[in-house]
Every structure is written in C-alpha cells, then in structure tokens.
Amino acid sequence: MRKLSLRTGIRWKLSIAIAAVSTLVALVLSLVVHNAARVSMLDSSRDVQDERIKYAQRIYESTGRPPFDSKIDDPALPDPLRDAVMTGQRATYLQDNRDGAPEVWAATPVANGKVLSIHSRFEDRYAVLTDLDRTLLIGSASVVVGGCALGVLIGVQLSRRLRKAATAAMKITEGDPGVRVRDAIGGRVRDETDDLARAVDGMADALQQRLEAERRVTADIAHELRTPVTGLLTAAELLPPGRPTELVRDRAQAMRTLVEDVLEVARLDSAAERAELQEIALGEFVERRVRVLAPAAGVRILRDAQVHTDPRRLERILGNLLGNAARYGKPPIQVTVDGQVIRIRDHGPGFPPSLLEDGPSRFRTGSDDRSGNGHGLGLTIASGQARVLGARLTFRNAEPRDENDGGAVAVLWLPESAPTDTGSIPIITLPE
Known part of the structure; x- marks a missing residue:
C-alpha cells in the first residue's frame, strides 16, 4: 500500500x-x-x-x-x-x-x-x-x-537557504562543476545549513575527481589501444582470402570502432567539445542524411526550419539513433521533421524501463537482449553530442494501438538559439 x-x-x-x-x-x-x-x-x-x-x-x-x-x-x-x-x-x-x-x-x-x-x-x-x-x-x-511572526521569519530565512542549496545541488547534478553550494546560500550566519553545504561541496569535489580520473584512465587506455588495433587491422588485410580472414577483419574492425567510440565519449565527458555552427535547412539535411545512413527508413517533413547547428555532430546523432533503431527495433523506421524537432520511431519492443528511467548509460544497450551486437555507446554518444549542440534528446515508448503497433521513439529538440559557450543546454520551449 x-x-x-x-x-x-x-x-x-x-x-x-x-x-x-x-x-x-x-x-x-x-x-x-x-x-x-x-x-x-x-x-x-x-x-x-x-x-x-x-x-x-x-x-x-x-x-x-x-x-x-x-x-x-x-x-x-x-x-x-x-x-x-x-x-x-x-x-x-x-x-x-x-x-x-x-x-x-x-x-x-x-x-x-x-x-x-x-x-x-x-x-x-x-x-x-x-x-x-x-x-x-x-x-x-x-x-x-x-511567536508566529518570528517563526515565519526564521522559517523563511532557513527555507530560502535550503532552496538555494537545493538549486545549486541540482546544477551540480546536471554537470556544472563550477557551482558551489556554500557560495550559493551566502549569508553571514553560520548554522547547520553551512555544514550541509560544505559536505555537499566536498562530496561533489570528490566525485568530480573520481570521474575525471576514470575519464583520463579510459581515454588513456583507448588511446594506447588505437595504435595496436590499427596495426592489427592492417595486418588482417594481408591475410589470404577465406572465412577465418573475414572473422579476423570483422572483429578487428569492431574493436577499432569500440576504441574510437570510447575516445569520443571521453572527449564529450571532458566538456571541452565545441560546436562548429552553420545555418542549414533542417528538412533537406535530414532527408539527404537518412537516405545515406538508413535507405529503408521513411522521412516526413511536416514543417521545415532553418537552424544554426553543427552538421557533423547532427549527422552523428542521426546515425547513432538510426543504427540503434535498426539494431534493436523493427521496421518500419520513420523519421519526422516538425520545425526544430526530429523524431525517430521504430516498431520494435521499445526502450527498456531502465533506459527510460535513468537515460543512456555506457555499455548498456537499448534493448534487454544482451546477446546482440553493440556496446551501448551509441545512445550515450548521441546524448553527449546533443548536449554540445545545446539540444535536448529524449526517449520514450509509443503507445501501442494494436499488437503490431508501439515501438521506441527518440526525439531531438534543437534549440532556437546557438549553443552557449560552455556547451550547456539553453532554455527550450516545448510545444503543447
């Protein structure tokens, strides 16, 4: 109950x-x-x-x-x-x-x-x-x-400090490392709120250091693996034709893709990536890219729009979302452009509850079936690239109207203005 x-x-x-x-x-x-x-x-x-x-x-x-x-x-x-x-x-x-x-x-x-x-x-x-x-x-x-007036006065002061602390903590959760709770609450009076603020700041610093250390280790390992994997792929090209050679080349290429993806995730985690902005016609751009990335997918343009974004990163997002839909979903795959909003839908089993609740995670694929190919980095990279563009990427499952309906829906909300200098997400007004 x-x-x-x-x-x-x-x-x-x-x-x-x-x-x-x-x-x-x-x-x-x-x-x-x-x-x-x-x-x-x-x-x-x-x-x-x-x-x-x-x-x-x-x-x-x-x-x-x-x-x-x-x-x-x-x-x-x-x-x-x-x-x-x-x-x-x-x-x-x-x-x-x-x-x-x-x-x-x-x-x-x-x-x-x-x-x-x-x-x-x-x-x-x-x-x-x-x-x-x-x-x-x-x-x-x-x-x-x-007494009531005094209680309201004290309560308002304490509530204001706690709300400021909560707001600062939420900014830290969203990935802003420069925010400090103690500086946010301010004030000259020292009480338990300050102790809580210092504890949260200390925890945030410790977590930031651990994440930075893990990112550096991951990036270093991937960088060190790049050279031998490239050599292995080159050596595989010299093997005589045959089924064993095809298996070696396929696994070497998969390892090279994994190393490149891990390096890309490490760069995105460092928050040092910046978008190279151009003005493009979104409908025409999506139609041309989908024709190359997923020829079997359908494209509908409800409303075209001129957007200021990075075409290379947008293409990377589209490729990863289409690849995820093709790998874990079922046809037909439909891409819809509605102004500055891009929707990609398949008709498969949909996203698992863990992804809908917590968002994309490394080495967790978009399906509960772990026997398939993939390392779960595609949606993670797509989310990271969307953050660099100042866009918002959401995931949901379509409401099934019959047994053949349903599927996973990924929605990319491109911003009305250019991304900020820090690559943070600007305020995006969602349509009703």
Whole structure:
C-alpha cells in the first residue's frame, strides 16, 4: 500500500511549532497568574471580613445591637460556617455565586449562644480580577502572534537557504562543476545549513575527481589501444582470402570502432567539445542524411526550419539513433521533421524501463537482449553530442494501438538559439 504523505514547507512547520509552544506557555502562565491573583484577593477579603466581625463584636457587646450590616442568628448563614462557630471559634467562609463575585462570610459566637455574622461580595476586587484576565488574554494573544511572526521569519530565512542549496545541488547534478553550494546560500550566519553545504561541496569535489580520473584512465587506455588495433587491422588485410580472414577483419574492425567510440565519449565527458555552427535547412539535411545512413527508413517533413547547428555532430546523432533503431527495433523506421524537432520511431519492443528511467548509460544497450551486437555507446554518444549542440534528446515508448503497433521513439529538440559557450543546454520551449 502506498502511504499518503503531506508536503509542507519548513517555514510553516516552524511557525506551527513556535505558535503551539507560545500558546502553551501563554496559557500556563495565564492560569498561574490568574489563580495566584484570585487566591490573594480571596485571602485579603477574608482578612477584611475578619477585622470587621471583630469590630462588630466589640460594638455589639458594648451596645447590645449589631452594627453595620451584621446580623444575629442570620437564617442565611451557611451550615459549615455555623458548625465552625458552634465550637466557639471565629471563622470566615467563601460562598461561590454563579453570577458574580463570591460571598465572603465572617461569624463569631456572642453571649447567650447567639451568632453574630456579616457578609459582602467585594465587587470592586472581583472587577480587578476581571481586568487582569482581560490583560492576560491580550498579552497571550500578542505572544502567540509574535511567536508566529518570528517563526515565519526564521522559517523563511532557513527555507530560502535550503532552496538555494537545493538549486545549486541540482546544477551540480546536471554537470556544472563550477557551482558551489556554500557560495550559493551566502549569508553571514553560520548554522547547520553551512555544514550541509560544505559536505555537499566536498562530496561533489570528490566525485568530480573520481570521474575525471576514470575519464583520463579510459581515454588513456583507448588511446594506447588505437595504435595496436590499427596495426592489427592492417595486418588482417594481408591475410589470404577465406572465412577465418573475414572473422579476423570483422572483429578487428569492431574493436577499432569500440576504441574510437570510447575516445569520443571521453572527449564529450571532458566538456571541452565545441560546436562548429552553420545555418542549414533542417528538412533537406535530414532527408539527404537518412537516405545515406538508413535507405529503408521513411522521412516526413511536416514543417521545415532553418537552424544554426553543427552538421557533423547532427549527422552523428542521426546515425547513432538510426543504427540503434535498426539494431534493436523493427521496421518500419520513420523519421519526422516538425520545425526544430526530429523524431525517430521504430516498431520494435521499445526502450527498456531502465533506459527510460535513468537515460543512456555506457555499455548498456537499448534493448534487454544482451546477446546482440553493440556496446551501448551509441545512445550515450548521441546524448553527449546533443548536449554540445545545446539540444535536448529524449526517449520514450509509443503507445501501442494494436499488437503490431508501439515501438521506441527518440526525439531531438534543437534549440532556437546557438549553443552557449560552455556547451550547456539553453532554455527550450516545448510545444503543447
């Protein structure tokens, strides 16, 4: 089963986390302050009532009449307070009211077993508590909003640095050796992003050195093999006619082709190749070259175009693509020119999934059948030459409409402008 995933930006994650922590802290502090203020207010109210009942008791004992709002044997006296007073003690009691401040009672025993009591609400003190709650609410909201703003600010900054790092890493992946992640993210603040950038730069340098070393070794081996292979091919021409001689010549020629292909791949990998540009009529050029390279292939020109490109490299691309179609596909092979786009299609089994997913790879042919001829360098060379031309070469399989339909489709997108000085791929607008 495929798990459902939700993609969110790091700035929103930071904002939500800081907002949640701010809300929790503000709530806890508000509750602590509210409870502490309420307890202090109620204790103060009890003390005031206790002082008032003592004063009322002295007046009652002197005059025989309850002063102020005090009463003798008040029928509304709460039972817990009455029970406490019956033990001969002066006591206070809080009676909660749902509609406002609590009722604060105070009572004390007097002569003849009677109870003197007084009660009031202290609305002014309860109003202070209400104002305090309002202030705490406003302060908590301010803390949460400020925390969210701070989270967004920090998240945007971190997200921007990570996006710059990702963009630079993608450029390195595309083959630009001059890009450094640390220089791309910039900034004066040093954090974990800088550590990641330095690690990626170090990895890129190490991989570049390894690839350069492998390229040099491959080029050196192929260059050293060129002379003996040429001598072997020359010596094979001196052998007497016969089947063994034909086999030797065929294998010697195959080895020479392989050596030349390996040298060409090494030159393309070095990114030192430059296109020699000419303006050509693409339709006429393709038609003439296909007639020589693959006479059995059909050519359709939907729209002709004048392009600025290197004819030799374009011919090399066409030859490799047609050769791959002839070797691993099935006829008919159709070449279509539509403006600056060239499509080459066969009706064979199509490209293998590994090639469609990862692109051409050395010594991996365009077919799953490894018993055939070829070393898998044809599509690799075609992709490299397309990169030098500033073009884009894509591979896909045609949708089969019946059992005899389908096949592999290679599409070459030539650029509207000339290649850049570095041989990189310019922006190509693909048609809908």
